[in-house]
Amino acid sequence: MLKVNGWSSRWASLLLLCLAVCSLITPAVTVKHENFKTCDQSGFCKRNRAYADTALATSNWASPYSLDAASVKFEKGILTGIVSKKIATTGETVRLPLTVAFYESGTARVTIDEERRQKGDIELRHGSKAKKQRYNEAEKWAVVGGTSVSTGAAASKDAEAGTTKIVYGPASIFEAVIRHAPFGVDFKRDGETQIKFNDQGMLNMEHWRPKVDKPVAEKKEGEEDVAAEADAEDEGTWWDESFGGNTDSKPRGPEAVAMDITFPGYQHVYGVAEHAGPLSLKESRGGDGKYSEPYRLYNSDVFEYEMDSPMTLYGAIPFMQAQKKDSTVGVFWLNAAETWIDVTKSTTAANPLSFGIGSSVTTQTHWISETGLLDVFVFLGPKPQDVIGAYSELTGYTQLPQQFAIAYHQCRWNYVTDDDVKDVDRKFDRYNIPYDVIWLDIEYTEGKKYFTWDPMTFPDPLGMNKQLDEHERKLVAIIDPHIKNEANYPIVEELKSKDLAVHNKDDNIYEGWCWPGSSYWIDCFSPKGREWWKGLFRYDKFKGTAKNVFIWNDMNEPSVFNGPETTMPKDNLHHGHWEHRDLHNINGMTLVNATYEALLARDKSEDKHHVRPFVLTRSFYSGSQRLGAMWTGDNQAAWPHLEASIPMVLSMGVSGFPFAGADVGGFFGNPSKELLTRWYQAGAFYPFFRGHAHIDTRRREPYLAGEPYTQIITQALRLRYSLLPAWYTAFHEASVSGAPIVRPNYYVHPGDEKGFDIDDQLYLGSYGLLAKPVTKEGQEGQDIYLADKEKYFDYFDFWTYEGPGTVTVAAPLETIPLLMQGGHIFPRRDRPRRSSGLMRYDPFTLVVVLGHSGDAEGTLYLDDGESFDFEAGASIHRRFSFVGATSTLMSEDLAAAAAAAPSKKAKDYLKLMEKVRVEKIIIVNAPAAWKGKEEVEISEGLDGESAAARKVTLDWHPKEAGKAAWAVVRDPGVRIGGGWKIGFA
Incomplete structure (x- = not known):
């Protein structure tokens, strides 16, 4: 979040912006290579x-x-x-x-x-x-x-x-x-x-x-320089x-x-x-x-x-x-x-x-x-999931986030007042656009002092949070590691008096420049520093925050405007007298670690029902995936940046940090309406899905795009919300196995050499959902590579494709190229809601996609979406399987061992979910033999309960030109968390 036109009420900040920022503003947005070393300069x-x-x-x-x-x-x-x-x-x-x-x-x-x-x-x-x-x-x-x-x-x-x-x-x-x-x-x-x-x-x-210290030999007039030995090392650096x-x-x-x-x-x-x-x-x-x-x-x-x-x-x-x-x-x-x-x-x-x-x-x-x-650790596979899984076992599995965290986030630098926040919140509702989180950048603070609110622009933060909470929405506020060096600021006085800041090479407190002007940096390598940081987030300390407020750690590389390569000098000293050069790449993770622990500890009254922290970080290292999400930083509102975001997110997934995304719309600049629309369609397939923009850009909330763009963007958002059960299950799989949430072709098809360098299309979890968002201007068709000889079906109209090879999918502006691979079952929730929290007890749709074998399989993981009660078994984990030979669909328990002796939390959760049902089952590529059959037989009680068999109606739809036949069972009356079998033959 390098913000290049910020304004401060302090003269020091004005000077800072002139010296450290204004020189960076150029007519054409381009990296300043001279600010960063090449190998020859290192x-x-x-x-x-x-x-x-x-x-x-x-x-x-x-x-x-x-x-x-x-x-x-x-x-x-x-x-x-x-x-x-x-x-x-x-x-x-x-x-x-x-x-x-x-x-x-x-x-x-x-x-x-x-x-x-x-x-x-x-x-x-x-x-x-x-x-x-x-x-x-x-x-x-x-x-x-x-x-x-x-x-x-x-x-x-x-x-x-x-x-x-x-x-x-x-x-x-x-x-x-x-x-x-x-x-x-x-x-x-x-x-x-x-x-x-x-x-x-x-x-x-x-x-x-x-x-x-080698003496410098005095050279007499007329003498030649003595040549260095040929094998002598270069001692210059x-x-x-x-x-x-x-x-x-x-x-x-x-x-x-x-x-x-x-x-x-x-x-x-x-x-x-x-x-x-x-x-x-x-x-x-x-x-x-x-x-x-x-x-x-x-x-x-x-x-x-x-x-x-x-x-x-x-x-x-x-x-x-x-x-x-x-x-x-x-x-x-x-x-x-x-x-x-x-x-x-x-x-x-x-x-x-x-x-x-x-x-x-x-x-x-x-x-x-x-x-x-x-x-060096060595992993010998032989499969991609073996290597990534072993690495994840070492460095920690991805955090299982709260459900809101995988929904849509609305952000910009900056929402300028608490009334502005409430107005944006109301307008999302007015236009029937779902979202879960609104974000505050640095301007909410009083003079860039973290843990404060500007009394003129945010006089009632608790009232703002209350309005958001009414629709199960959250607020994320930015907290950076630099602490403003200003008199009568209690945070910095404590930092100095307790000696908790990073030191310079002379072992005195290090002073640098960042958004507030003169700043000090918390040293989170220090146990005392982390403990102090933890106390700053308590509700009685960070007044104005509530249980629906979470944190964004930015600038934690650390970014230092007047430092070498815009960061901290390498000869600075941290806890234990380690030099900054030794541990630079871990620095950002230590801050997120401290913030994560702080969110756990911010209110003792919540000890019995801790909610999972949510922290977004810009800087990260191996292991940061245990603590939250990341995003790809300050991208630009340009088509090449949209295109690059997909391989960048895929790379994060196979690097063991799958909770990743890019700023939708681009941080710098103003996207065209076409680019903004296409970016929302791509963002719907980022694990972390956030719209964000620079302070100098025009406002671009989805409802401002105008028609048809607002409606198309809304459709992309609703697709994300509809598929949240699949996303949440994929996150759960990542949290226990390290598997990427979105997956490149080589991971899904490790035997297909032709697909090893494909990085512009992705699979969602284990569901066979294959997306290739449009990333080029004016493009209305998309070539998708299919690695296997399997049937694929268009998500929206069931148009049929078959691999191996490349197929062309129509992609007008209102369409996201999204295929369903045969052999999979995936869950959806199709009722439109304002936020994911309001979907908690909604019924489910199961989509069964049949391929060549006639069989299909998929899973669903559910818990309360916010607490750690799942660690005590308070969850639902089902496997759905369709057997073509017998035309039966079954639901079986994947957590049978835990269910045998359930904890109180598990019993309480299952009781809450008793009435949550499956409202629809869609079978894509339904067998022609089903034509004329008007009923299916349902048997429940496969988990040990007793229930009578019954019959419900089957709606069968024949093939059309190029499209698969499909069938629907409406309201089968089965519980999402129960054991049951449905016979179609």
């Missing part, structure tokens, strides 16, 4: 890229790292040893402790530390200290499970000379072959190598060394580095870690979010259609970001997966420092005479981080 990246060039260009290159065979020990699933690094220029040997752990989940982990750094601190100026050891606390924030050490992992006796081999994983089908000299690791599945560490010899751990007028002191000297990771036989790699590029990552070493820069992970406030770029954005997830036919593998590079990743590919023919037939593509990646451990 010392450690440049050094390691040069190191890689040397390794690749030297025919007899030998990596200087070797594993001391005598040091190797393997016990109880963990291998340890010492890797030695020989320094050619000095003859010195650096000892690097190695740990390779094998977990019950089938995940392996390789960690390399530095022995000399393990104890002691480095004295800094003014007597302060910086940690000497490498940063080793990323695991504390990112890893929450999946690390039970394997009892079945075993050392193999048939290892080749010079190697150690460990077999592990399910049925011992995985192997780790550890090469001693040079050091490297090959990971195999079923005897075939899947991943190779240090295969190209690019492993490089910059070891600790004392700083030596070891101890300090300047960029954009800022100098970064480096008291610990050079300490980068780097290694090449090769995926032999894998052409496609995905992940390492967040970037504005295609889902299948491009090569990054230059050339036609390739990037010339590595992918960068360094959370930054990159306003006006450009398309198709490896530039860093707001978040960092160093998790990559590789895909080939019927095989998926992955790695997670656990490092919180600035990281660059090169991607290259090579092709190997099956034999010299094959002329490319049977050739194999291998992807090589080169990972470079500024500080920290070398700490």
Whole structure:
């Protein structure tokens, strides 16, 4: 949310905007590359890229790292040893402790530390200290499970000379072959190598060394400069580095870690979010259609970001997966420092005479981080859900949000008064447009002071919240991590007096500039800081908030207007005297973590019925998915940004953070009515669905679009609300398995190589709903790729298509290209309501889509949509299955174990849901044999209750030209949470 034309009543803020913001306003919206480093301008990246060039260009290159065979020990699933690094220029040997752990989940982990750094601190100026050891606390924030050490992992006796081999994983089908000299690791599945560490010899751990001030030799007149040794290291950025007028002191000297990771036989790699590029990552070493820069992970406030770029954005997830036919593998590079990743590919023919037939593509990646451990997790699949599931087990599953959070959110910078909010709320009702949440940006505060309300424009926030609550609607208010440095502001006085802010390199409180002007930053790495932050959200402290108020954490990269690369200096100090460079990419997650805990603790009277927190974040890291949602930042009201939003959201899903979306309509600029309409149609398929706009844009609430646009947008919104049961079930699946909520083609069809780079269409959950929103101006038809030989049906009129191959779907402005894949059953709620909360006891429609097999299956998950009572079994989880051979549709309990001994909360919830029924069953592609049959037989009591069989009417509709036959059972009289069977034959 970089806001470029904000206004403040304070002179300091005016000055700030002139210096830090006004210079950014340009006639054409474009990223300012000069504000952000390239690899060549980042010392450690440049050094390691040069190191890689040397390794690749030297025919007899030998990596200087070797594993001391005598040091190797393997016990109880963990291998340890010492890797030695020989320094050619000095003859010195650096000892690097190695740990390779094998977990019950089938995940392996390789960690390399530095022995000399393990104890002691480095004295800094003014007597302060910086940690000497490498940063080793990323695991504390990112890893929450999946690390039970394997009892079945075993050392193999048939290892080749010079190697150690460990077999592990399910049925011992995985192997780790550890090469001693040079050091490297090959990971195999079923005897075939899947991943190779240090295969190209690019492993490089910059070891600790004392700083030596070298005297500058005086050059006499006429003398030539003495040439440096050919193999001497470039020391120019070891101890300090300047960029954009800022100098970064480096008291610990050079300490980068780097290694090449090769995926032999894998052409496609995905992940390492967040970037504005295609889902299948491009090569990054230059050339036609390739990037010339590595992918960068360094959370930054990159306003006006450009398309198709490896530039860093707001978040960092160093998790990559590789895909080939019927095989998926992955790695997670656990490092919180600035990281660059090169991607290259090579092709190997099956034999010299094959002329490319049977050739194999291998992807090589080169990972470079500024500080920290070398700490890499390995996932050997073989399926996409195996890899993403194992990563999610490690870093945590997606939060199961409240139901309102997956409905539609209305936002702009800014709704200017509480009357403005109430007026927008009333107008949504007047135009019969559903929405659940309205948002407040920074202008609601008094002078940019968080936890306050402007008394002139928001005199009655509780009255505003009360009106919203009447229709089960919520308010989200922004709270950023920068705290205004102003006298008589109690929040900042406490922050200073309790010493809870981030410090500068001299170990004094750090002062920077952001929206309020002079600001301090809460240090949420500090337990005391988090505890203090938690207390600020109590209803009696943050007056004007109520139970329907939730929080937006923005600018948490952190964004610092006068800082290097618009963020905090790397030599700032956090709790424990860790430098900011060590933990930069985790910073945003620590704030969201503290805010999440604060929302849980804000009112002790709610202890017995805690509602699930909702927090939106811009900055994120691995593990942030446990805490809330993200959005893709400050996009533009332009067709390319709409187009890019789909691969960006898909990338977040396969990176383990599926609760993602983009600002509908574009943040900067004014969309045409066509673009706005098409964006709402696309946004209806984002897991996080929010309209948002910059303060300088024209108001664009859906009711202002005018006809036919308002009606078309309303139809898209109602489609989202109708499908909320399917969305909520997909969120539940993500919360227990890590599965993406919207899924790319390769995830659904991992054996279809033609679809591995498709990223402009998506599947919703496990329901076979395939959407391809229109993202180009004036387009009225859409080509959709069908990966399998299955029948697909248009969602709206049952027009029939069949794969494999590409089919063309008509897409006039009022139409969203949406197909239903045969073999699936999905739930809907079709009664239009003002908000999702008002749908709580509405009846359901089940849509049964029959394909070639004549069978179909689907699930439904329900709970109260707000509390944690589901953890005590207060939920409904049903499987619906249609068996073509017998023409029967059944509902069975997926939570039978919990139902056998239900808790009080479970009993109470089921009692509330007793009267919630199925009001309609639609069977698409209904068999022709049903023609003339006017009744179906219904049997209930399959969950143990007793009920008599009965018959109800069946309406059968014959095929039309190009369209499938379909049938409807109206009001079958069965409970959504009950066991029943319906016979159609």
